[in-house]
Amino acid sequence: MAEKILIADDEESLVEFIGRALKKQGFRVITAYDGDNALFLIGEELPDIVILDLMMPLMDGWEVCRRAKSDPATKDIPIIMLTARSSAEDAVQGLDLGADDYMRKPFSLDELLARVRALIRRKKGEESVRTIEDGDLRIDREEREVFLRGVPLDISPMEFEILELMAGRIGRTLSREEILKKIWGIGGEDTRTVDVHISRLRKKLDDGKGPQLMIQTSRGRGYRLSWEEEQFDV
Amino acid sequence: MAEKILIADDEESLVEFIGRALKKQGFRVITAYDGDNALFLIGEELPDIVILDLMMPLMDGWEVCRRAKSDPATKDIPIIMLTARSSAEDAVQGLDLGADDYMRKPFSLDELLARVRALIRRKKGEESVRTIEDGDLRIDREEREVFLRGVPLDISPMEFEILELMAGRIGRTLSREEILKKIWGIGGEDTRTVDVHISRLRKKLDDGKGPQLMIQTSRGRGYRLSWEEEQFDV
DNA sequence: AGCAATGGTGAAGCAATTGTGAAGCAGTTG
DNA sequence: CAACTGCTTCACAATTGCTTCACCATTGCT
Numbered sequence: 219m220a221e222k223i224l225i226a227d228d229e230e231s232l233v234e235f236i237g238r239a240l241k242k243q244g245f246r247v248i249t250a251y252d253g254d255n256a257l258f259l260i261g262e263e264l265p266d267i268v269i270l271d272l273m274m275p276l277m278d279g280w281e282v283c284r285r286a287k288s289d290p291a292t293k294d295i296p297i298i299m300l301t302a303r304s305s306a307e308d309a310v311q312g313l314d315l316g317a318d319d320y321m322r323k324p325f326s327l328d329e330l331l332a333r334v335r336a337l338i339r340r341k342k343g344e345e346s347v348r349t350i351e352d353g354d355l356r357i358d359r360e361e362r363e364v365f366l367r368g369v370p371l372d373i374s375p376m377e378f379e380i381l382e383l384m385a386g387r388i389g390r391t392l393s394r395e396e397i398l399k400k401i402w403g404i405g406g407e408d409t410r411t412v413d414v415h416i417s418r419l420r421k422k423l424d425d426g427k428g429p430q431l432m433i434q435t436s437r438g439r440g441y442r443l444s445w446e447e448e449q450f451d452v
Numbered sequence: 453m454a455e456k457i458l459i460a461d462d463e464e465s466l467v468e469f470i471g472r473a474l475k476k477q478g479f480r481v482i483t484a485y486d487g488d489n490a491l492f493l494i495g496e497e498l499p500d501i502v503i504l505d506l507m508m509p510l511m512d513g514w515e516v517c518r519r520a521k522s523d524p525a526t527k528d529i530p531i532i533m534l535t536a537r538s539s540a541e542d543a544v545q546g547l548d549l550g551a552d553d554y555m556r557k558p559f560s561l562d563e564l565l566a567r568v569r570a571l572i573r574r575k576k577g578e579e580s581v582r583t584i585e586d587g588d589l590r591i592d593r594e595e596r597e598v599f600l601r602g603v604p605l606d607i608s609p610m611e612f613e614i615l616e617l618m619a620g621r622i623g624r625t626l627s628r629e630e631i632l633k634k635i636w637g638i639g640g641e642d643t644r645t646v647d648v649h650i651s652r653l654r655k656k657l658d659d660g661k662g663p664q665l666m667i668q669t670s671r672g673r674g675y676r677l678s679w680e681e682e683q684f685d686v
Numbered sequence: 687a688g689c690a691a692t693g694g695t696g697a698a699g700c701a702a703t704t705g706t707g708a709a710g711c712a713g714t715t716g
Numbered sequence: 717c718a719a720c721t722g723c724t725t726c727a728c729a730a731t732t733g734c735t736t737c738a739c740c741a742t743t744g745c746t
Binding site: 647669 | 726
Binding site for chain 3: 608609610611643644645648649671
């Protein structure tokens with residue numbers, strides 16, 4: 219699926235301009251015209267990249283950046299900061315807050331596009347390896363196949379998506395919300411959908427042998443993929 | 453959760469003005485129009501930041517500041533002093549009393565907001581470290597896991613909250629009131645709730661090995677987390 | 687149309703967690 | 717030591733959140 223990019227700036231014409239260019243490159247574009255909304259959309263839409271102006275009404279870019287980076291669910295989303303000012307200080311401060319790239323206004327559209335592509339590439343580089351391997355688990359993204367200790371697992375497409383997502387972040391707890399957003403595109407309703415898929419996945423992951431790959435429940439927070447740990451009775 | 457900010461000033465219109473701006477930035481705002489009430493709310497609500505006018509009815513800002521800073525439960529709450537006067541002396545006196553920042557009226561709203569953010573950031577910087585480590589104890593805030601001598605502790609969410617709070621202030625005695633306010637949001641009723649959780653925590657913290665991490669009772673005052681010390685009978 | 691695989695939903699049933707009253711213990715004071 | 721106050725713990729009940737089942741809808745294939 220095409221990458222989703224959030225453009226947040228209060229100059230509507232600039233947003234339009236960048237947006238058009240990005241759409242031409244095949245990206246999906248969403249927009250915000252103030253910081254408040256930008257932060258909301260980051261959390262709600264989980265875009266793949268954020269282009270964030272420093273000066274916006276309601277909440278400035280620094281604040282948006284700081285908050286996005288302090289939420290585990292959004293902290294890995296790369297942010298490109300835009301600013302009209304040119305002091306080196308701003309750049310430093312922006313990068314301190316976790317911004318991944320930084321551009322001064324006025325900027326060249328081509329350069330912005332290049333940086334977006336670079337970040338996408340970096341992300342892809344991390345994500346689009348053909349196979350994920352961890353311990354006795356191997357996931358072949360291209361063939362959409364999963365092997366546990368060399369044995370192919372008979373897994374459905376939806377289950378594959380979930381396992382792929384979790385396997386890319388072994389040890390990290392993912393909330394139902396996150397899973398819904400990442401896989402179904404959006405969600406917030408109260409369903410048992412994720413639970414059911416997790417439940418079915420669990421059955422398939424249990425081959426009764428060796429160190430167990432398990433999906434642990436973190437009550438009230440979500441699910442986490444991990445290898446069975448030694449249990450100590452205390 | 454959004455940070456809670458107390459604005460204390462007898463000029464209601466000014467309070468409204470600042471309050472609106474802060475709410476737009478995503479903060480929660482509470483207000484007081486005299487010093488008496490300000491001090492009460494500081495103790496009762498434990499805001500994350502206090503914006504305090506120097507001149508107020510019932511109790512002036514200096515006094516409020518001095519008292520807030522002399523109560524261990526509230527002394528770490530940053531205070532921004534506002535004053536109509538402009539003498540350097542006031543600034544000095546304010547900072548001497550432990551105020552964390554100081555602004556002269558009339559002031560620029562943007563500057564005030566910037567200072568609020570700076571204090572929040574400073575606080576976050578101290579708090580948002582992913583893990584707390586002390587001796588053989590390690591707390592992973594992100595994954596909400598606790599390890600004692602490398603062994604994961606099976607701890608409930610509420611217990612985690614309490615332990616996290618105490619571990620951030622090892623050696624400091626926390627009253628039931630403080631714990632209730634920080635964790636349950638507010639409380640003052642007479643319950644055994646905290647006691648029970650402490651009791652359950654104690655069991656889990658006791659692994660029978662090495663130097664014991666213990667929650668000591670300070671009769672009539674509260675609880676304190678600390679490492680087992682040699683006891684001398686006097 | 688018929689079939690098989692897949693995905694989503696409500697409901698029933700569990701299990702973990704949390705709060706509360708009561709009984710009892712401990713430290714302090716007179 | 718007796719009385720008092722405050723702390724600890726137990727057993728239990730309420731609550732909340734998770735798991736799973738049975739079932740229906742949808743899709744893709746024959």
